[in-house]
Amino acid sequence: MTTVGEIRAANPRMTCRQVNVYYGDKHAIKNVSIDIGRNEVLAMIGPSGCGKSTFLRCLNRMNDTIEGCRVTGTITLDGQDIYDPDLDVVLLRAQVGMVFQKPNPFPKSIYDNIAYGPKIHGLARTRSELDQIVETSLQKAGLWDEVKDRLKHPGTGLSGGQQQRLCIARAIAVSPEVILMDEPCSALDPIATARIEDLIHELREQYTIVIVTHSMQQAARVSQRTAFFHMGDLIEVGPTDRIFTRPRHSLTEDYITGRFG
């Protein structure tokens, strides 16, 4: 099945060509090709089970941790094949960060949650450098003012929205190039969701963001390009305003007008 719309981006950070994913015998992603442009927010939408989260997890090889999962095709980051056997997956994941559906702060203090990544990658040589990284990351995630007086408190004691921003700060702390977000607002209330969406706008200046979302309004609000997945196929991709106003594929139109999904 060929994808409708423009899969290429002018200045791609990541390119994916003929990507297939199998879970055992199940063919979860079928021949998907798409570019992810520099400093753009790419939204991936589609009904449950369409493969959008699976595809997202290919981009930092998190699928490696799932037994029986097989990925074929090429995915590159800045021209480098990320499935190259010589590539160190640990370094890849430092470059492609991820924020999960459910906020998952470590059972550590707020400070240690952020400092965890920089520590294991040796990004800070002194304590004050580490303090600086923690402060900048929290500031970028818009959480600094709320937690600066209680950095030693457990991260799990924060509210759901704060926890999710903590997880974003944690991902930023290892200075990635790309941030993958897997339905980052589905466990949050509308106010916390609005804060995260504002944050995504700000982060776009420095990072490339791929976001999986169930909410078409959210996709319309935060993204520049939108990709529509259905049953493992990438049906249509294009500029967000065009997808939501003049979809070219009938399935896309049915989905965004709420006829299924």
Place this chain on the structure above:
Amino acid sequence: MTIGVLWIPLVLLAATSYLLGRKRAVQAASTGVRLHSRPTYYGTYVALWCLLPAVGVAALWIALEPWVLTHLIVRDLPDSYRHLPPDRLGLVLNDVKNLATGAMVSGEPDAALRAAADHYRSLRSLGASAMVVACFSLALLGLFWSIRRVRADFRARNQVERVIRGFLILSATLAVFTTVGIVLSVLFEALRFFRAVPPWEFFFGLQWSPQMAIRADQVGSSGAFGMIPVFTGTMLISAIAMGLAVPVGLFSAIYLSEYASRAVRAVVKPLLEILAGVPTVVYGFFAALTVGPTIRHMGEWLGLEVASESALAAGLVMGIMIIPFISSLSDDVINAVPQDLRDGSLALGATRSETIRQVVLPAALPGIMGGVLLGVSRAIGETMIVVMAAGLSANLTMNPLQAVTTVTVQIVTLLVGDQEFDSPKTLAAFALGLVLFLVTLVLNVISLAVVRRYREQYE
């Protein structure tokens, strides 16, 4: 006899009353009125009223019958028997009961005893019939009374749930009272011991040689009851055991839960758990016949003096015994750490071992502590392995190559065989038991506090 005549019909009656109660409830609802509870609750309510009072009376009857019967018999005995001292009277009563059931009797019974036996027999059969009659009348009474209360607006569910709650409370208090009973019985015997041996001598004495002279001029008539060497033995062996079991158990749990493929796990985990099923006696002779001599040979080869019954042998085998407790429990808690946390760490570019050390293990620590403490309690309380492999001599030493003895071993040796229960030698066992109980209690309290503090910090 009572089982057939009383219990089977009673259960049948209860079953019938359940059906009757249910049927009556359904009938009450057939007029279109809404029942307060589901029909089964009405059935259960009636059955409970049929069964509980009858069972209560039967239990009371069975408990009080011997006492009442004895009184009745004694009252009718000739004066020559009635004025005997209590212990002699007890023997006579035994004879009467044996005569009644046709068992062996001491000496030739006289006419008075025969009459008493006949009396006893007739009273017993009368009592049994009376009990059956009483129980059944009560059961029927309960049945008729409760079934009349079954109406559509009657709150049967609330009543039944109250009874169930009563049962639950009873079960919970039973366990508590048993514990209290054990503690008190040990405590009182220990207090008797401390009347004979001063507490400071017991708690701080460095010599353990529990013997009491029957005659004053006997050899070895001086006993020493210092618990320090015995407790040192327990601590030494437990430390050796935990030193083996904690690392091996924890590492195998980490391997099984984080690295092993599903196939390996499916084979290895049950195999490890088989270790937990080996009887401790078997571990004991494994320690005494295989590990002990091996350690001695190795020691000789290295030029060390090793006793053939050594703390090391007992401790190592005890450690092997404890491995499955720690590995199995740790494996469970490590698996219970949410996959989210692992993903979060891996997505930051952490390696698997960094994830395990810095995220998974800290999150699983309270559970792992629980497993380790269970292991410690097992090690302190373990008896069979140390009886067979560690020896009996109460050496005050920290050298694992020497023979030592433990608290549990001493309790066993003090109490097996024919013993009089009023000499300090025997009573010392209870004092040791009390201290052992206190030590494990304190350990548990400390561990609970540690775990709670950790939780407060991180949840």
